[in-house]
Amino acid sequence: MQRGSDRLSAHRDDEMKHELQGLLRSGHPTRTEEWHDPEPIAEDDPEVAYGPVTPSRAPSLLESLRLELARNLTRGAFPANARELARGLRRGNAPESLVERVEALPHKASYTTVQELAEALTGPPRSRET
Numbered sequence: 001m002q003r004g005s006d007r008l009s010a011h012r013d014d015e016m017k018h019e020l021q022g023l024l025r026s027g028h029p030t031r032t033e034e035w036h037d038p039e040p041i042a043e044d045d046p047e048v049a050y051g052p053v054t055p056s057r058a059p060s061l062l063e064s065l066r067l068e069l070a071r072n073l074t075r076g077a078f079p080a081n082a083r084e085l086a087r088g089l090r091r092g093n094a095p096e097s098l099v100e101r102v103e104a105l106p107h108k109a110s111y112t113t114v115q116e117l118a119e120a121l122t123g124p125p126r127s128r129e130t
Helices: 010-026 061-072 082-091 094-102 114-122
Strands: none
Touching: 061 082, 061 094, 061 114, 082 094, 094 114
């Protein structure tokens, strides 16, 4: 049951829906202010690394590891080698299993970002260089 508190009558609602139907189906923006519209993709925009982000997709091993590393390391920790990063993880109270994995990386290699470090940890195992 309607209480009659609608701003417009049911007849006027139907008229407005009919008037807007063409605009909504056209595929063009319906706003008059241009700044409201989403910006189109540029030709030089970088591609998303692993496809679009969807809520139904579970994070991959690389994404989960990168998140865990980012929680425990600061930007100031980079660039660094495996020993320095392991020390930084210990200071950040990271899980011991993560610290051990970082310590197992080659000591001469230098990592400049969390992404590089995560890729090194998920990649094929390398022999330990000292």
